[in-house]
Amino acid sequence: MPYKVLVVDDSTFFRRRVAEILNQSPDLEVVGDARNGKEAIEAVKRFNPDVVTMDIEMPVMDGISAVKEIMRSNPVPVIMFSSLTYEGAQATLDALDAGAMDFLPKRFEDIARDRKEAVELLQQRVKTLGARKIGMRPYRASSVSSNLGGSTATTFLRQRRESSGTNLRESAAPIKPLTSFRSSGKRYKILVIGTSTGGPVALQTILTKFRGGFPYPILLVQHMPGTFTSAFAERLNNVCEIRVKEAQDGDVLSPGVAYLAPGGRQMLVEGTASRASITITDVHNSELVTYKPSVDLTFSSVARLYGGDVLGIILTGMGADGKEGCKKLKSHGATIWAQDEKSSVVYGMPQAVASENIAEKSIPLSEFAEMIQKEM
Known part of the structure; x- marks a missing residue:
């Protein structure tokens, strides 16, 4: 079974571009898309994806706010698309604090030497995160600031250690x-x-x-x-x-x-x-x-x-x-x-x-x- 992916971005062109790249892999299937964070929250409930690709700046609800709500109600691995600027870096770090697991620049040419390599890298990153959905559970926000080490991602890792979920390997x-x-x-x-x-x-x-x-x-x-x-x-x-x-x-x-x-x-x-x-x-x-x-x-x-x-x-x-x-x-x-x-x-x-x-x-x-x- 291929990993199910939800693509979230306010640009129709970018959503289509990401979907085309991911659907080239037999291990991935884009099951839906969303134009903003609010739509993304509902789409996660509807499609139950294994991975979400998320833009940061969007109308109605931004990507960081959407990640926080998704992690609270329907946790799923999220990979952020970010601009390679200081402001983009700050926003991406906020998204990681909120529970996102990975990030990539929106300009694919910034992550590889050629298009083929960029396509393979994006596909691999999404497939890798798809395998990590096992054991993720809803997170109730605590009073501890995420900047003090209480991020959703950290909490999920703790929950996975405490859960009785199946080990993916025995080689550790x-x-x-x-x-x-x-x-x-x-x-x-x-x-x-x-x-x-x-x-x-x-x-x-x-x-x-x-x-x-x-x-x-x-x-x-x-x-x-x-x-x-x-x-x-x-x-x-x-x-x-x-x-x-x-x-x-x-x-x-x-x-x-x-x-x-x-x-x-x-x-x-x-x-x-x-x-x-x-x-x-x-x-x-x-x-x-x-x-x-x-x-x-x-x-x-x-x-x-x-x-x-x-x-x-x-x-x-x-x-x-x-x-x-x-x-x-x-x-x-x-x-x-x-x-x-x-x-x-x-x-x-x-x-x-x-x-x-x-x-x-x-x-x-x-x-x-x-x-x-x-x-x-």
Whole structure:
């Protein structure tokens, strides 16, 4: 059975264009469309789709308001279409806080080198989210602000862990409960985290629980367009006790500061472990490097500089970026943890390191912050 898709946009042309692309895949079927958020809410009830593609700016009711209501009454994975502007980034982050699981730019040429690649990417992202509808339940809004880690998406992940829903795979490494976790006693010099789809909510969930005075620098690699990372870093900085900034060329790593790799470029570390600095470069932008920023490239540079004095973490995300970088870290004696399947929006990146026994632990999202602080 193909995944059923609802397309929501106020542009007739764009709705038709998205529908044509999705219907080219035998695994996808566009079952309906809507012109605004209000129509989208009713269409979700009527068509019971597996995935919704949602515009942000629409008349009558905007996409963010529609996502909030859909997640409250008839939860379904939502992928947002966004403009690649600072304002578009802020709105997209609001939509992710409201419960949307992924986003793509409305200009398809911005996400791929050619039309064929863009079509395949859109189809794959929708199919991946279609598989995540299992276990989603209505969410009752709490008094906790979504910007403090209480987003609908986070709540769904918690509900899925507590539910008795069927596991989609048995390949994940066994989960070690937090109550049995004890620090290894190992000494570290840096924390590095890589993530993609579902990462903004996951990073926010973890970093907002870190206490001020975190003893080591933190490197964050999140697959995002260049115009989004500055807005995301600003948002994290506003809600975290630790300082969060978009990394800049020449930044000297300081304890208690999280450096977010800028979208569209690569973040490397150079110098010495006692005085490391960040290099932001385009030199690795080749056919062999799919992601900009790339978790593999950043983690590999950390391995060369810090050896085994690293705690490396791979969170939710599509694909396998981070596997090779984690292998290099592991070969130097670094500690690698991965997010578990049940709490991942997309299990691709964590599975890539867990299935090859690179990760020592598979951990629920809700337990990362405390475990990291106990370990470091």
